[in-house]
Amino acid sequence: MLTISQTFVVLVIFLLIVQFLKLRKACQQFPPGPTPLPLLGNLVQMNFQLRRDLLMELAKTYGNIYTLWFGWAPVIILNGFQAVKDGMTTHPDDVSGRMVSPFFRAVAKGKGILLATGRSWKQQRRFGIMTLRSLGMGKKGLEYRVQEEASHLVEFFVSLKGRPVDPSFPLFHSISNVICALVFGYHFSDEDKTFHELISATENLFRFAGSFIYQLYEIFPWLMCRLPGPHKKALSCYDVLSSFARKEIRRHVERGMPDEPQDFIDFYLAEIEKSKDEDKPKYDEDNLVCVINDLFLGGSETSSTTLYWGLLYMVVNPDIQEKVQKELDAVLGPSQLICYEDRRKLPYTNAVVHEIQRFSNIVFVGMPRVCVRNTELLGFPVKKGTIVLPNIASVLYDPEQWETPREFNPGHFLDKEGNFKNREAFLPFSAGHRVCLGEHLARTELFIFFANLLRAFTFRLPEGVTKINTEPILGGTLQPHPYKVCAIPR
Numbered sequence: 001m002l003t004i005s006q007t008f009v010v011l012v013i014f015l016l017i018v019q020f021l022k023l024r025k026a027c028q029q030f031p032p033g034p035t036p037l038p039l040l041g042n043l044v045q046m047n048f049q050l051r052r053d054l055l056m057e058l059a060k061t062y063g064n065i066y067t068l069w070f071g072w073a074p075v076i077i078l079n080g081f082q083a084v085k086d087g088m089t090t091h092p093d094d095v096s097g098r099m100v101s102p103f104f105r106a107v108a109k110g111k112g113i114l115l116a117t118g119r120s121w122k123q124q125r126r127f128g129i130m131t132l133r134s135l136g137m138g139k140k141g142l143e144y145r146v147q148e149e150a151s152h153l154v155e156f157f158v159s160l161k162g163r164p165v166d167p168s169f170p171l172f173h174s175i176s177n178v179i180c181a182l183v184f185g186y187h188f189s190d191e192d193k194t195f196h197e198l199i200s201a202t203e204n205l206f207r208f209a210g211s212f213i214y215q216l217y218e219i220f221p222w223l224m225c226r227l228p229g230p231h232k233k234a235l236s237c238y239d240v241l242s243s244f245a246r247k248e249i250r251r252h253v254e255r256g257m258p259d260e261p262q263d264f265i266d267f268y269l270a271e272i273e274k275s276k277d278e279d280k281p282k283y284d285e286d287n288l289v290c291v292i293n294d295l296f297l298g299g300s301e302t303s304s305t306t307l308y309w310g311l312l313y314m315v316v317n318p319d320i321q322e323k324v325q326k327e328l329d330a331v332l333g334p335s336q337l338i339c340y341e342d343r344r345k346l347p348y349t350n351a352v353v354h355e356i357q358r359f360s361n362i363v364f365v366g367m368p369r370v371c372v373r374n375t376e377l378l379g380f381p382v383k384k385g386t387i388v389l390p391n392i393a394s395v396l397y398d399p400e401q402w403e404t405p406r407e408f409n410p411g412h413f414l415d416k417e418g419n420f421k422n423r424e425a426f427l428p429f430s431a432g433h434r435v436c437l438g439e440h441l442a443r444t445e446l447f448i449f450f451a452n453l454l455r456a457f458t459f460r461l462p463e464g465v466t467k468i469n470t471e472p473i474l475g476g477t478l479q480p481h482p483y484k485v486c487a488i489p490r
């Protein structure tokens with residue numbers, strides 16, 4: 001006779017075997033991939049981490065479309081430029097859903113743009129794009145705001161007189177002020193206490209998104225939401241952003257609608273008013289709060305982190321920095337306002353800005369999508385609800401597309417005569433119907449900020465510092481290790 005504990009062990013083993021066989025059968029419905037284990041899927045093989053090199057390595061065995069199981073969730077990975085491009089653009093609407101994971105649901109509750117899916121996402125996104133255009137995106141109006149913030153940043157570095165500084169905060173401050181001016185109608189001073197709280201909440205959220213606890217939350221949400229830990233802090237950080245957004249909405253309501261809407265909140269409140277008598281109004285305060293958070297989170301951390309990498313690359317490649325400066329000096333006057341259009345006369349500078357984005361690969365492996373209907377991906381039938389990950393890192397580092405994918409090489413974007421050359425595999429903003437909504441703004445910011453900074457200063461390591469770490473730290477975005485530079489006026 002078996003004891004109770006022996007019976008229990010036999011039962012568990014039996015259930016695991018049944019689960020294993022079921023999984024093997026389920027695997028047949030997906031593109032090939034490493035064999036998953038019951039409960040854990042492929043997490044053990046992945047060392048409980050999403051690593052870009054491992055994802056690219058697996059493609060050598062299983063091909064450019066394969067399946068990985070994150071616990072009990074199968075995820076189809078698209079690897080390399082061709083697979084990502086075809087997967088995202090052949091049936092773009094079919095793969096336009098967002099994976100609303102437990103953590104995403106806990107913060108945004110399916111509202112807003114970035115973490116929403118289906119009809120609501122479509123409406124909020126369409127309205128978001130239209131409104132940003134009305135506020136000057138893609139036109140001179142917005143470019144002027146970018147120029148203004150870039151010149152504040154130059155003044156800040158001038159005030160340091162070459163003393164060493166970690167440029168992370170000043171870059172974040174200036175970049176996020178562009179989006180704050182658009183959304184809230186004003187920008188923050190660098191001593192503003194509320195602004196510091198918002199930055200610290202944003203940093204915490206991005207750091208959490210790269211942590212092991214985050215992975216645990218996504219796999220065992222029912223357990224994690226009952227336990228204390230960093231996930232509680234991350235949730236409260238999202239609340240800090242939401243409370244601020246609500247306070248700003250209240251301020252706008254109390255101030256009353258001006259004759260012409262002045263900022264994003266004015267436009268959105270007008271839309272709420274217009275649609276309030278509809279059966280199911282599409283625009284409401286909860287959606288507005290999440291859209292504000294999406295624009296603030298999406299529009300601050302990304303461009304500023306790219307520039308943070310950019311200054312680091314200039315410090316470790318002084319010859320490239322010098323070549324950019326020579327080109328800027330030859331084409332621009334010392335106090336001429338730099339426009340986005342100037343990139344056409346500055347092919348080398350433009351190539352360097354593109355290479356900074358390619359090489360830093362800040363969005364790491366990109367954001368997961370979900371199929372909104374049964375579809376086909378690169379010849380494989382895929383069911384509605386399946387998660388798809390277009391691996392952006394594998395595109396930006398694709399050895400078939402880039403001559404020296406693992407080297408910082410502005411030549412990737414130049415032809416033999418030194419003219420700027422667009423590259424199809426340059427997809428840092430992803431592709432298809434969910435392509436980054438702020439792409440144009442981000443490109444304008446990166447070019448104008450970078451050109452202004454390099455025209456005014458030479459960036460160098462502080463005296464006595466000879467080594468600098470260029471490996472990324474994994475978070476919601478790939479960040480450089482903190483570093484200090486001296487901005488030496490030219």
Ligand code: HEM
Nearest residue numbers: 113114294298299302303363367429430434436437438442
């Ligand atoms: C260097 C800068 C940036 C990079 C590399 C970047 C990259 C990305 C990527 C990869 C996505 C996911 C697309 C997908 O689902 O496949 C995305 C989405 C998004 N980005 Fe950006 N982004 C940048 C700047 C910005 C800026 C400045 C804004 C603000 C205006 C912004 C707002 C958004 C929003 C709202 C989404 C969600 C779009 C959707 O789900 O429909 N981003 N971005």
